[in-house]
Amino acid sequence: MSLGRLVIVGATGAVGREALGILEARGHPAAGIAAVASARSSGAKLGYAGGEIEVAALSERAFEGADVALFCADAETARRWAPVAVRAGAVVVDNSSAFRMDPDVPLVIPEVNGGLVAEAAGPRIIANPNCSTIILLAALNPLRAVFGVERIVVATYQAVSGAGAAAIDELHGQARAVLGGGEARPEVFREPCAFNVFSHDSAVDEETGLNVEEQKLIAETRKIWGDEQVEVTPTCVRVPVVRAHTEAITVTLARSATEEEVRRAIGGGAGLAVIDDRPGNRFPTPLKAAGGDEVLVGRIRRDPGRAAGPAGASRGWCLLVCGDQLRKGAALNAVQIADLAVGSRRARLAAAG
Ligand SMILES: NC(=O)c1ccc[n+]([C@@H]2O[C@H](COP(=O)([O-])OP(=O)(O)OC[C@H]3O[C@@H](n4cnc5c(N)ncnc54)[C@H](OP(=O)(O)O)[C@@H]3O)[C@@H](O)[C@H]2O)c1
Structure with missing residues (x-):
C-alpha cells in the first residue's frame, strides 16, 4: 500500500x-x-x-x-x-x-x-x-490468545544497535582495538561492549533496582494487553551483538496446555517463525533473525520447575526468542x-x- x-x-x-x-x-x-x-x-x-x-x-x-x-x-x-x-x-x-x-x-x-x-x-x-516489548509480546501473542497468560519471567540479551548508530560503531571500533592488542574505550556505554556482557545501560531506579528498560517491559506489556494484573519479571542485559535481541522467556499460562497445543498455537502465530531442532541443537540466534521480518521462536519446552499434569500438560512453558529490534522492534x-x-x-x- x-x-x-x-x-x-x-x-x-x-x-x-x-x-x-x-x-x-x-x-x-x-x-x-x-x-x-x-x-x-x-x-x-x-x-x-x-x-x-x-x-x-x-x-x-x-x-x-x-x-x-x-x-x-x-x-x-x-x-x-x-x-x-x-x-x-x-x-x-x-x-x-x-x-x-x-x-x-x-x-x-x-x-x-x-x-x-x-x-x-x-x-x-x-x-x-519498546523493542524488547514488541519482540516479547509478538512471541507470546498466540499463547495468550488461546490459553491466557498470568506471568512472564524474561531475560533479555540485547544487541548494541538498540542504543543507536553510534553504539554499532562503538562495538566495531572496540572489537578492532582489542583484537589489535589495544583497549576498549567506552563512550556510548559505561562498560566496554566488545567481548563483554553488562546490565542494561538505561538508568536504574535506586528504590526498586529496576532499570528503565525493565520498567518499560512491565508497563508497556500491561498497557498493550489491557491487563494490569499480568506479572512481568524482567532482567535486561546488553550483549556484544550488532543487531537482533534475544529473550529467554518463561511464561505461566492461565490454563494448562500440552506441548502439542503450545506448538500448534505458536506455529500459527502471525509474524513468527519456529526454529526448534532439538537433535541438531539448532535454535533462534540473533544472526538468523538479523535483517528478517519474523520473530524467531524455539527451545519450546515445558518449565521443568513445575509439576506436569496428565499428558504432560502444564501452565509453565519456556521459549528462546530472537527478533531484529531495528525491524520488528x-x-x-x-x-x-x-x-x-x-x-x-x-x-x-x-x-x-
Ligand atoms: N535502535 C533501536 O533498536 C530502537 C528500537 C526501538 C526504538 N528505538 C527508538 O527509536 C529512536 C531512534 O533510535 P536510533 O537507535 O535510530 O537512534 P540514532 O541512531 O542515535 O539516531 C537518532 C536520529 O535522531 C536524529 N536527531 C537527533 N536529534 C535531533 C533533533 N534535534 N532534530 C531532528 N533529528 C534529531 C539524529 O540525527 P543526526 O544524525 O543529525 O544526529 C538521528 O537521525 C529513539 O527514540 C529510540 O529510543 C530504537
Whole structure:
C-alpha cells in the first residue's frame, strides 16, 4: 500500500535508515519521502533506490502536505515536533518513549492490538512500543490468545544497535582495538561492549533496582494487553551483538496446555517463525533473525520447575526468542502501523463517498 507523502524524522539514525530500507524494498518513490534529521545532518545524502535523498534539518516546513510522519529520533525531539506534524495533518508513528504511556495515545503491535489504529480518525500520534516489548509480546501473542497468560519471567540479551548508530560503531571500533592488542574505550556505554556482557545501560531506579528498560517491559506489556494484573519479571542485559535481541522467556499460562497445543498455537502465530531442532541443537540466534521480518521462536519446552499434569500438560512453558529490534522492534512495526492508519483513513473516505 502507498503511504502517500512521508516524512522520516531521524532518517540518518539506525531506525531511520532501516525505515528507508523497508520503504525502498516496497518501491515507495523517492519523491514521496522527506528525510529529516538534526541541523548537523543538513545536506547529507542517503542512498535510496539507486539514487540519493538529501537530508533536511527538522523544521515546520518538513511536514507540509505530509500524510505520515515516522519519528525515528529521541523522545525530546518527538515531544516537541510530533504535535507540529499532527497539526499539519499527518499521522505520526513515534518510535521513542515520549508518548507510549500517554492514556490518549494507542501503543500498538499490529498483530496484538492493531484494531486500535482504526478506531480513531484523523491526524494523531500512535506510539511504537519498546523493542524488547514488541519482540516479547509478538512471541507470546498466540499463547495468550488461546490459553491466557498470568506471568512472564524474561531475560533479555540485547544487541548494541538498540542504543543507536553510534553504539554499532562503538562495538566495531572496540572489537578492532582489542583484537589489535589495544583497549576498549567506552563512550556510548559505561562498560566496554566488545567481548563483554553488562546490565542494561538505561538508568536504574535506586528504590526498586529496576532499570528503565525493565520498567518499560512491565508497563508497556500491561498497557498493550489491557491487563494490569499480568506479572512481568524482567532482567535486561546488553550483549556484544550488532543487531537482533534475544529473550529467554518463561511464561505461566492461565490454563494448562500440552506441548502439542503450545506448538500448534505458536506455529500459527502471525509474524513468527519456529526454529526448534532439538537433535541438531539448532535454535533462534540473533544472526538468523538479523535483517528478517519474523520473530524467531524455539527451545519450546515445558518449565521443568513445575509439576506436569496428565499428558504432560502444564501452565509453565519456556521459549528462546530472537527478533531484529531495528525491524520488528522499531522500523517495520512503525511501517505496519502506518499501513493500518492509512488504510483505515482511505476506507473512511471511501465510505463517506
Ligand atoms: N535502535 C533501536 O533498536 C530502537 C528500537 C526501538 C526504538 N528505538 C527508538 O527509536 C529512536 C531512534 O533510535 P536510533 O537507535 O535510530 O537512534 P540514532 O541512531 O542515535 O539516531 C537518532 C536520529 O535522531 C536524529 N536527531 C537527533 N536529534 C535531533 C533533533 N534535534 N532534530 C531532528 N533529528 C534529531 C539524529 O540525527 P543526526 O544524525 O543529525 O544526529 C538521528 O537521525 C529513539 O527514540 C529510540 O529510543 C530504537
